[in-house]
Amino acid sequence: MNPIARQFLRDANAKAGDRQHRATVQRNIGLYDAAVARGKARFADWSNGRARLAQIKWDVVNHLDQYLEQFERQVLANGGQVHWAETDEQARQVIVGIARKHGVRKVVKAKSMTTEEIHLVPALEAAGIRTLETDLGEYICQLRGELPYHIVTPVMHLSRQDVSRTFTEKLGTPPTDSAEELTGIARRQLRQEFLTAGMGITGANFAIAETGQIALTENEGNIRLCFSLPRIHVAIVGIEKLVPRVEDLALFWPMLATSGTGQAVTGTNSLVGGPRCDGEPDGPEEFHVILLDNGRTRLLADVEQRDALHCIRCGACLNACPVYRTIGGHAYRTTYMGPIGAVITPHLRGLNDWAHLPYASSLCGACSAVCPVNIPVHRHLLHNRRSATSQKAGGLQAVFTVWRWFMQAAPRYRLGGWLARWFSRRGWAAPPWTDTRELPIPPAQSFRDWWKNQ
């Protein structure tokens, strides 16, 4: 077992036994479940909506080259700039380069899993550029020096008391139990930062091919401040985020909101299409879009699994997963955790180190049942298990060669039975398989011997 897999097992075991952690997460997911049930009831036909979203994403993913070029043309026509990044390293270099060119000393950043994926904050900080998370959950993570626990709700594992303790320790504010007061503390800390930052960095929930706009959805208003106040706006966009038309948002936005948080639609939704035009009171002077591959085209090349690119990062499959609910988000040590993380991480970061992830599933299918874009997530987990097993096919093949030799002739079969009984009487085990399972003990007497004695 590789060290990453061993670490995963250690972390998962520790969290599974942490009753306080489990109580907090169960409570928060319980609230989410109730909100989602109410949210879905507002739709005339939720399953038809899922089918429609899947159909749109299928079209996008299977004509990705055309939609990407159309999107690029429109961004350029709107006065924006487009950068193509094949790797995370290239994306970091582009962003640091833009910041340096404009003498940016401070960046305000919206919540974006794509920026987590490319490890952007450490790269900016290493370049001497102070970078502030402005989403409340991400801000708390940054103060605590933690990675997000969940792709939608980064501090799902924390209670109000935990947040209050963090603020007291890091900001020196008095303890409070009030969510409003805690939010007010973060708001006061961050407001001045928005006004003095030279660059705002966002992700994009969707990128619209026909108009060259990016669509951003949020509840706090911090994303709107990130792209409208600083002089430069940089949006980092995974190439799978495209949708063909603005009108597609009429279904994507409410279904994402309902699956993500149970809301009918999130509090603030923005379309950003370029830099500030003449006569406009606000908006950036420069608008840069970075189109990130970073392993996505590997997934695209896999015809059996490319529909994993349909994912709109709603987080519903994490909340539904009994394994995620038990071991939590940090145990995975990946940007994308839970079932969809176990599907895409081996593609994005290599199967060698991450082959253990698809086994972190009971294959109950709850992830597939809740996915708003109809991704058969649990089938992809099985698919990844198959890929992981065929990588180790050498060892398995040897086992089956020996097994076949014993099974091919009666005397060898008898010898095999005798050896199995002999080893099992001496407490023989087959780790790691028997670490968590009882090895069946063969009876002391074989059937043949018993028959002879009758």
Ligand code: SF4
């Ligand atoms: S796989 Fe489906 S349920 Fe999971 S995050 Fe993506 S869109 Fe949401």
